[in-house]
Amino acid sequence: MKHSYFSRRLLSVFMAFALGLSVLLAKDFVVVIDAGHGGHDPGSLGSKAKEKNINLGVALKLGRLIENNMQGVKVVYTRKKDVYLTLQERANIANKVQGDLFISIHTNSLDKKSPNRRKVAGASTWTLGLHRSKENLEVAKRENSVIYLENDFSTRYEGFDPNSTESYIIFEFMQYKHMEQSINFASDIQREFVSTAGRVDRGVRQAGFWVLAKTSMPAVLVELDFICNPTQERFLNSESGQEKMAKSIYNAFVKYKSDYDRKQNAGKRVEESPSSSAVVSPDKKTQTGDSNVEVSEQAEKSGVTYYKVQFMALPRKLPANSKEFKGLSPVEYYKDGGMYKYTYGKSTDRDEIQKQYKKVKSLFRDAFIIKFRDGKRVY
Structure with missing residues (x-):
């Protein structure tokens, strides 16, 4: 018991030191x-x-x-x-x-x-x-x-x-x-x-x-x-x-x-602040040629939370086969503040989207994971 007590004390001291060091660094x-x-x-x-x-x-x-x-x-x-x-x-x-x-x-x-x-x-x-x-x-x-x-x-x-x-x-x-x-x-x-x-x-x-x-x-x-x-x-x-x-x-x-x-802190538990940005996602029709990536899924299930990987934002729409996507397909976008924000992947499983994130990150250094609920971005 004595050994266990000192072990716990030593661990608590170490954790406090590590926390202080992380703040300093x-x-x-x-x-x-x-x-x-x-x-x-x-x-x-x-x-x-x-x-x-x-x-x-x-x-x-x-x-x-x-x-x-x-x-x-x-x-x-x-x-x-x-x-x-x-x-x-x-x-x-x-x-x-x-x-x-x-x-x-x-x-x-x-x-x-x-x-x-x-x-x-x-x-x-x-x-x-x-x-x-x-x-x-x-x-x-x-x-x-x-x-x-x-x-x-x-x-x-x-x-x-x-x-x-x-x-x-x-x-x-x-x-x-x-x-x-x-x-x-x-x-x-x-x-x-x-x-x-x-x-x-x-x-x-x-x-x-x-x-x-x-x-x-x-x-x-x-x-x-x-x-x-x-x-x-x-x-x-x-x-x-x-x-x-x-x-x-x-x-x-x-x-x-x-x-x-x-x-x-997107990878951690963060306080969510709802956004009014409407999501535009691909429908089931195939988009080809020079058509824009303007697509809309008719029904997002009420209350569903899911994740995507955002990798690009531009003030203009790009064609579905744009070379700027570096081979990513299918690509979706949502509009926010006059910008077209392009995303790849979609899953309710955070671990699954993390795998997609690694793929996109290798192509776009500034890619990050975003979260949606009821068709609206929450972070």
Whole structure:
């Protein structure tokens, strides 16, 4: 009995030590906050304010909110004072610290010749992608044009010319594996800009931003509002205005981090939070040729819980025989937040779907298991 008692005591001490060690070794979530422009690059100019100062003010306020309120999160700033950094240096900082999320903060403007210059208003959040309009392209050109301040920009940026429309074709061929996370985060930021900061919603947009393309993590670029509009300039240049913009991004980040933690613990028992996303699954008809993977099973049994492996999310539908599926078939999808989220496999047995997961993981590194109930995703 005595031996058994000491054995139990020794085991409890060891378990406590192991738990403490695991906490110490746990990697903090790293968020990189990038205040756009700086130093001899003022960014866009208002009647009194400079973009570089507004960006830095919001960035520092955002960072303090995270540092003061969230445990297990490390904040890295690309700059904390008025200094100049190249676009590539900003990306290098984020990659060197192995960031988990990159937030680049900017302030919008219109060309001085624009008749709408003093009236335009609204906040927008951008992710990497191919511009779908001339307006989107112009924003990307303006933000990328800071590379002209570098003497050797042509060599450093692999021949990329911000003012050449042809240069932007490189972004069309980029398979951006973090697109889903970036767009979801951008959508949450936009909702907060409206509800928390009272901004006009100019939506989530995509364009070819060098700094987003060169960061190997989910990344967004926010345009806070228009500095060329005197009313918005006063708001953005004020402490209260910057605090509201920072709080908006912070609120969205809290939700992003919560979703991130839930996915990280997908293999464990987690608290379920129902989603309103409708599931679209293949029906019994065979889909061939160029037909889309748009299919719908007529009846999901009430109360049934099942699992799938999600491996890709895109803002467009793909044909059933798409090469991007790397031979996986049949593939299903469900729509969520304007994204088509593609899945493989389906089983009520968690162990069975785990086998499917290993297969998909070998083809898509970012694949993960998701759970559905009554035809709706619950995590």
